[in-house]
């Protein structure tokens with residue numbers, strides 16, 4: 451692997467004034483890249499947001515097969531967790547989005563979030579909230595209740611000390627009572643965000659099978675990081691986490707195994723219009 455020390459350090463410290471933010475896409479296997487301490491030094495990342503492959507046989511291109519084997523999947527999550535714990539700052543957070551999935555042979559539901567919880571707990575993480583992400587418009591089932599949520603496990607390293615900007619994510623009150631004087635209510639641990647369906651993807655020109663809703667990642671980034679911070683998504687896919695980081699003046703690193711998404715990520719991260727204040731640096735590294 452190329453020696454990435456300089457570029458990694460630059461991104462981590464973000465001392466240059468010439469770009470408002472810096473973004474590095476690493477094309478490679480997250481399980482290898484996450485171990486590289488030149489690139490990802492110990493305690494260098496403020497926030498990790500990710501959604502790994504669920505093993506549902508999605509078509510992510512030829513680079514790897516999204517096949518499912520529960521023990522291998524759990525092993526993979528634990529390997530990611532060990533490295534994530536090492537590179538995350540002591541007041542950092544790790545958001546791990548995963549869904550219950552039907553077993554391909556028996557159709558029994560496998561609660562992947564429970565397995566992920568056990569695996570990440572072993573790595574030293576502590577659960578702050580299990581967020582239920584609700585949505586409409588998914589497959590309608592006839593032999594069981596239709597699935598309409600995914601889990602977002604919010605882990606911290608230290609329950610006594612972590613970034614939580616509640617005021618940045620308050621939502622309107624449920625009633626118009628004039629006695630209420632605050633600036634909005636806590637959004638709670640049940641969130642509703644529309645999924646990005648194929649129509650939206652086509653409209654936005656995003657050729658990727660599962661894209662995060664931008665507004666959901668915005669809530670996470672606002673609540674658990676500050677401008678200038680460094681955010682990592684080890685399974686970055688179409689680049690939503692990096693795009694949101696750029697929009698909210700944070701720096702980002704994304705790891706993606708499939709080189710075919712490089713163009714898409716670049717298109718989504720680089721600003722539509724290069725004004726001085728929105729100039730960002732986008733770098734691609736092949737691990």
Ligand SMILES: C[S@@+](CC[C@H](N)C(=O)[O-])C[C@H]1O[C@@H](n2cnc3c(N)ncnc32)[C@H](O)[C@@H]1O
Nearest residue numbers: 479480502510661662685687688689690706707
């Ligand atoms: C669930 S998708 C993430 C989608 C992303 N949240 C977005 O908004 O586009 C998972 C991504 O992880 C990538 N991937 C799978 N295994 C990987 C690995 N070992 N290292 C890095 N990326 C991997 C897949 O190619 C896929 O793009």
